[in-house]
Structures are given as structure tokens and as C-alpha cells.
Amino acid sequence: MIQLDNVFKYYRTNGHLKVVLDHISLDFMAGRSYGILGVNGAGKSTLMRVLAGTELPNSGSVRRSARISWPLGFSGGLHPRLTGRENIVFVSRVYGHDVRRTVNFVEDFAEIGAYIDVPIMTYSSGMLARLAFGLSMAIDFECYLIDEVTAVGDARFAARCKQEFDKRKKRSDIIMISHNMDTLKEYCNRGLVLAGGRLHLFPNIDDAIELYKKINS
Template identity: 60%
Template structure:
């Protein structure tokens, strides 16, 4: 279970204050996958980062009694001056994983070859995505956070990603952000719609999509 308790999150700019979550209390129950919907700029990605713990709320608390991933494919935490291999070792140690197993998995999965020992700053965006997705699949979580699934690499590699993700989904819940309603309906049974700092939750994903479509006209 993931519980948001009176969570308040805002960003200040010189012109105004953008409220993402306005004292939101909500529960994402274990055993269900949720589609998180909202118009552009509503704060969906920020909400995922808050749930992951990569950002903190300005007020309120987020409680997790399950192992929650970082947003899937998120490579922003890699140290650019350090090699891909050493980045993998660092993350594996943080999560208490077998370092050699994680490195072997990502080395095989990412197909980066000698680049795994090069500094991440020398990587293309596609190579970073391969490293990040491989790491996401190397560590098992109870709940995966997914922010706009996109294809990585050629068709053969994309198929490998889909197969690996399908295997993880059999044993884990998801919270998915996507503008593709087909993706949301394929992965999720429940839904939540973020609008003007408020989070509306629905037991039926079709109802959430209906509300989102009305807002997005």
C-alpha cells in the first residue's frame, strides 16, 4: 500500500506559484495497477517522483509498505563522471542487491559492450535509456512507477524490453502515466485523475478515462 497523507507540493517561479498537490490524501492499494491521468502540466511526473521518494513534498507524508521503484527508465540519478558499471554497483548497494548479479544482468540486457566502462557523460540518450531500463529490470520491486513508456533501441531490443517488463508485471503492481489510453487500459484496472492540485480516484479505469477525456476537450 502507498498512502498520501495531506500531501502539499508546489513550485515557485518569479511570476506565480504552481500547486501540484493541494493537501491530497489518497491510497494506492496493493494488488491493483493504476493509471495516473491529467492534462499537460497537471503534475503527473512530479507525483510519480514524490511517490518514488526522488522528490519530497512541501508538507504532508507519503507512506509505503511495499518496495517502490524509481520512475521506470529514469536515468537522472546516474553520475555523469562515473562509468555505467560503477553507477550500477552504487545503485545495487543502495538497494541491498547482489552487485555482481545486477551488473551481469544489465551488461547482458543493455548490450552496451565496452561503453559500460566509459563515463556516462559519453553516452547518447539512447544508451542512457538502455542502462536505466536494464537496471530497472535487474532489481525487483513490488510496485513499478512508469512515466510514458517509450521504445528504446531497434525493434528487436524493444521486444526484449516488452518481454522483460511483462515478466515483472505478473508479480508487481504498476502506477502508469501515459497519454495513450490504449496503454492505460492494457496495464491498469483502476485510475486516478490529477486536476488543479486535486487527485480523483476511480475503481474503474474506464471511468477515469471518461473524466480525463472531458477535461481534455
């Protein structure tokens, strides 16, 4: 599904080198869902962006053999000067999805009314999150990437988000970052702990959680 081959990722900050992924080679297998754990600052979100292709490694390669989502709820790929509808149409065409079906789904799901035809640079953070989450759900992916987001908005809208996402997990794989252990246990059957630039793979999510608790205590 996703193959990391000797991936090296670092940042230079104030003259210091921060290694996030230290020559990682790992296969994310189809038919498995992975929970990613690590202390704050370990580089979990960077790893997610590398998996998505929204950020490139400094060396090594990332190969994808499945239809992979952008990180769920991610709005960085939307154009701020385009309206919500125009952004939906653009993304739908990029992914070869039926435009009318996608627009209708997001318009109904996001519940932002007439703002769908207003430039998204005018949206509140909540409205933008609703649009981005709805768009993530409108496109069919074989694997969903999730970075600490499974629902947005009020309780009623959050319940609707969970309902839609539960439909997707029945037919798609998941790679998820979360600090909520119950959520990881609900959605993931394998675990990865990111620490010191290395990824530690566990075939059981409970074992990954146990290691995470030890290094985070």
C-alpha cells in the first residue's frame, strides 16, 4: 500500500539539525490499519505529511500502490481565493470523481449554507474544517490518513462525522495519529511508535500503546 525505502527527513532550526525520520524502511500493508504514537515533537505529523506526499523526504523514496487520502480534514491544498464550491469542483476533477455527486455530498454534509459560494479565505476555522472534512468523506480512498481529527463541530455534527467515517473503515484501511488510546484501539490493529527518528512496529496495537506509555511516563 505504502512503502518507505530508506527515508531520511530532517529540519534545520537555528543552526541545529533535527532528525525526524532516520533512514526508515517500512511497508504499510494493505488490509491493515496502523496507529502511530509518539511524544509531542517526535515528528508524527511530519511522518503523516510524508506518507501523504504533501511533504517530501530529504532522501529515500515513498511508493504508493493504493488510492491514499490527504490527511483527514487537511485544508492546506484548498485555494483561499476560490469559493467552497470551486475548491470542491477542482479537487473532484483532480481525483477523477463525479463532480455533481461530490458537490452535492459536501454541500449537504458541511452545512455551511450560502457560504459554499463565498471564497474560503472568509470562512471561520470551524466552517473550513467542516468543508475539508466533508470533502475528505466525499472522495473514495483505499486508505485514509488521519492526524488527530475524527470529528469537528458541535456534538450533533461530530456524531454525523463518526457515522460517515465508520462507513469508510469497513472498506478502507486507516493510518491514524491520536493521543486517545481508545480511539486507536477502535480503528487500528497494528501500532507504530516514533521515537528518536526510528519507527518501532508492533503487530498488536496494545503492545505499541504499552511502549508509548513507558517512554511518555
